[in-house]
Amino acid sequence: MSDSGQPRDAHYADTAPGDNPFDRHGTGEAVGSYLIGLGLATLLTVVSFFISGTTLVWGPSIPVALVVLAVAQMGVHLVFFLNITTGPDNINNVMALAFGVLIVFLLLAGSLWIMAHMNYNMMPMDQIMRMQR
Amino acid sequence: MSAFEAAVGHERDLPDRRDMAEYVAGGLVSKRIIVGYGFWIFLLSDIVMFSAFFATYAVLVDATAGGPSGRDLFNLRNVAIETACLLLSSFTCGLASIGARTYRGSLFYGAMAATCILGAAFLFIEIHEFADMVAHGAGPTRSAFLSAFFTLVGCHGLHVTAGLLWLLTMMAQVFAKGYRADIRRRVLCFSLFWHTLDIIWVAIFTVVYLMGVEQ
Numbered sequence: 001m002s003d004s005g006q007p008r009d010a011h012y013a014d015t016a017p018g019d020n021p022f023d024r025h026g027t028g029e030a031v032g033s034y035l036i037g038l039g040l041a042t043l044l045t046v047v048s049f050f051i052s053g054t055t056l057v058w059g060p061s062i063p064v065a066l067v068v069l070a071v072a073q074m075g076v077h078l079v080f081f082l083n084i085t086t087g088p089d090n091i092n093n094v095m096a097l098a099f100g101v102l103i104v105f106l107l108l109a110g111s112l113w114i115m116a117h118m119n120y121n122m123m124p125m126d127q128i129m130r131m132q133r
Numbered sequence: 134m135s136a137f138e139a140a141v142g143h144e145r146d147l148p149d150r151r152d153m154a155e156y157v158a159g160g161l162v163s164k165r166i167i168v169g170y171g172f173w174i175f176l177l178s179d180i181v182m183f184s185a186f187f188a189t190y191a192v193l194v195d196a197t198a199g200g201p202s203g204r205d206l207f208n209l210r211n212v213a214i215e216t217a218c219l220l221l222s223s224f225t226c227g228l229a230s231i232g233a234r235t236y237r238g239s240l241f242y243g244a245m246a247a248t249c250i251l252g253a254a255f256l257f258i259e260i261h262e263f264a265d266m267v268a269h270g271a272g273p274t275r276s277a278f279l280s281a282f283f284t285l286v287g288c289h290g291l292h293v294t295a296g297l298l299w300l301l302t303m304m305a306q307v308f309a310k311g312y313r314a315d316i317r318r319r320v321l322c323f324s325l326f327w328h329t330l331d332i333i334w335v336a337i338f339t340v341v342y343l344m345g346v347e348q
Contacts, residue, residue: 014162016169018230018325027235034227041220045335049213052343063344070339074332081223081328093173100177104184111188 015089017082037080044073165318172322176329179292183333186285187340194345196277203282203345206271208262212342215258216334219293222251223331230324236312245304248327252297259290282341289337292330299323 048069051062078084084093194203225247232241263283266272273283303323306316 014166014170016166016321017173018169018321018328019165019234027231030231031228034224034231037227038220038224041223045216045220045338048339048343049209049216052347053209062347066339066343066347070335073335077223077328077332077335081227081331082325092170096170096174096177100180103181107181107184108188108191112191115192 014092015083015087017084017090017093019083033080033083037076040076040080041073044069044076048073164314165321168318169321169325172325176325179329180333183285183288183336186281186288187336190281190285190341193277193281198276198278200276200279201269201271202278203341206266207342207346209342209346211258211262212338215255216338218251218255218258219331219334222248222255223328225251226324226327230320233307233312233317233320241307242304245300249297249300249304252293252300252327256290256293256297259286259293263287263290286337286341289330289333292333296323296327296330299326 048066051057051065051069054062057065078097084090084097086094225244229241229244229248232238232244266279271279273280300323303316303320306319310316
């Protein structure tokens with residue numbers, strides 16, 4: 001196989017992350033895919049900034065909406081900019097990503113869970129100070 | 134019939150077809166794929182490191198020690214400009230990688246220069262913001278919240294700085310050595326790095342800035 005990043009046969013070869021499968025169809029299609037990504041990411045960013053300052057929606061729902069929008073935008077970046085897709089040539093990349101996401105989830109959820117419980121179980125600070133005297 | 138059988142079906146009398154599978158399925162994988170995959174693993178470990186900083190920040194966000202909170206400090210207009218810079222630079226970085234793959238110098242150099250200018254604009258605004266905060270007594274030593282803030286956002290800023298140096302190096306290497314296979318592999322890794330920085334920034338502007346102001 002040559003080193004051009006273009007697999008000899010799309011069915012058998014892997015694709016490096018970041019290599020755009022649209023390349024096989026020409027530069028125009030590759031630019032088009034980046035343009036779609038830019039458009040979607042811009043849309044999601046604008047909605048995020050708008051929703052954070054609005055009073056149109058119920059307050060407590062805003063953080064949830066922001067997280068959902070951020071995750072969606074990360075997905076857009078992964079698919080259109082990093083070209084991580086679900087295709088058969090991308091299985092290794094997706095498996096590595098899935099493992100990374102698992103570790104990130106464990107780290108974030110575990111830290112927040114444990115620290116929230118520690119805060120809850122901890123004696124108020126002024127009592128601790130009094131005991132130390 | 135699987136793809137593998139379709140490929141080797143006419144050679145059923147081979148001693149062990151599983152050995153052949155390596156070659157049929159691309160056993161001689163191109164170096165570009167190996168390098169790209171290895172760098173992808175590194176980037177995922179970098180994301181894991183950032184997630185530790187995010188967890189720290191989320192735990193300490195209310196520990197302001199009587200000092201200013203995010204609501205008092207953050208200027209969303211600046212953050213919006215920073216976000217636009219980084220998003221556009223991610224796009225131009227994609228154009229540069231197309232330029233490198235199709236050997237078009239004008240596209241490669243033009244898009245890389247645009248990426249460099251947008252990244253530098255991002256850094257300039259961020260450094261300005263940090264200096265402003267420190268000047269108003271809201272430096273990293275003021276509270277646990279601000280320590281966590283400067284660690285998280287500053288670490289991303291350091292990554293962008295390193296990315297800018299790498300970007301200039303890639304332009305110089307392509308200029309001096311041409312579109313050699315190894316140079317194009319480095320351009321691939323650089324573009325992966327730059328796109329990943331934008332993904333981390335999405336998390337930062339959501340969790341730190343938008344949620345910080347909204348609270």
